[in-house]
Amino acid sequence: MDGPKEALVIVDMLNDFCLEGAPLEVPQAKEVIPNIKRRLENARKNGVPVIFVCDAHDPDDIEFRNWPAHSVEDSPGSKVVRELEPMPGEVVIRKKTFFGFYGTNLDAELRKTGAEFLTITGCVTNICVMYTATEAVVRGYKVRVPMDCVAGLSSDMHEFALRQMREVLKAEII
Numbered sequence: 086m087d088g089p090k091e092a093l094v095i096v097d098m099l100n101d102f103c104l105e106g107a108p109l110e111v112p113q114a115k116e117v118i119p120n121i122k123r124r125l126e127n128a129r130k131n132g133v134p135v136i137f138v139c140d141a142h143d144p145d146d147i148e149f150r151n152w153p154a155h156s157v158e159d160s161p162g163s164k165v166v167r168e169l170e171p172m173p174g175e176v177v178i179r180k181k182t183f184f185g186f187y188g189t190n191l192d193a194e195l196r197k198t199g200a201e202f203l204t205i206t207g208c209v210t211n212i213c214v215m216y217t218a219t220e221a222v223v224r225g226y227k228v229r230v231p232m233d234c235v236a237g238l239s240s241d242m243h244e245f246a247l248r249q250m251r252e253v254l255k256a257e258i259i
Contacts, residue, residue: 092200093128094221095121096138096185096207096214098169101155101162103208108162109155111208113236113243118168120233121206125169134198137171138191138207138217139163141179148182185217192224202227206234211246218250228256 098121101107103114128135140156141163142148156163158179171177178191185191195203203226205218214235218228230250237243250256 090199091202091204092134092136092195092198093124094136094138094185094203094205094207094217095125095165095169096205096217097140097156097209098137098166098207099139099156099162100164100166101140101160103166107155108153111236111238114208117206117208117234117236118166120231122168124204124206124231124234129172134195134200135171135175136191136194137165137169137175137177138185138189138213139165139177139179140181140213142181146181180213183213183216184220185213186220186224195226200226202229204229204231206231208236209242210235210237211242212238215246215250218254218256222254222256228254229259230256231259 102109102111125135141158142156144157165171176194178189180189203221205214205228207214221228232247247258251258
């Protein structure tokens with residue numbers, strides 16, 4: 086493979102965000118699942134490392150002061166949606182905050198792969214996707230965000246986050 090080595094990062098494509106009637110249902114999440122699935126299948130076919138970054142909250146998480154309880158660790162809602170289910174050997178990072186790197190071993194796992202370039206997909210565009218992209222950039226990774234592979238809670242916030250990532254982080258928004 087020519088150029089920097091890449092990894093595919095899938096953020097919070099969990100039952101509690103993606104299923105109809107879920108506690109923190111992201112309306113557009115269902116629409117991006119097929120697009121992420123294509124990228125996931127392509128990554129697997131081409132030997133690109135895949136890392137799932139997933140909310141795994143404690144039952145009394147402080148985040149639940151502002152958001153409905155969701156993705157409580159080991160609950161059905163904290164599982165990756167069936168269509169994108171991790172394969173044996175794929176890394177699943179459990180996170181307690183909006184940030185994929187904070188308090189996790191995400192950076193160590195990415196460094197093991199030699200990845201320099203991250204394609205970040207998932208939800209919520211203006212929360213966990215954007216904050217994980219921010220952390221990636223400040224750690225020296227190049228970031229790409231495919232617009233058809235991220236979903237926001239609202240179109241305004243989704244567009245805001247894409248602009249922030251493009252203009253502030255200098256992420257490649259495709």
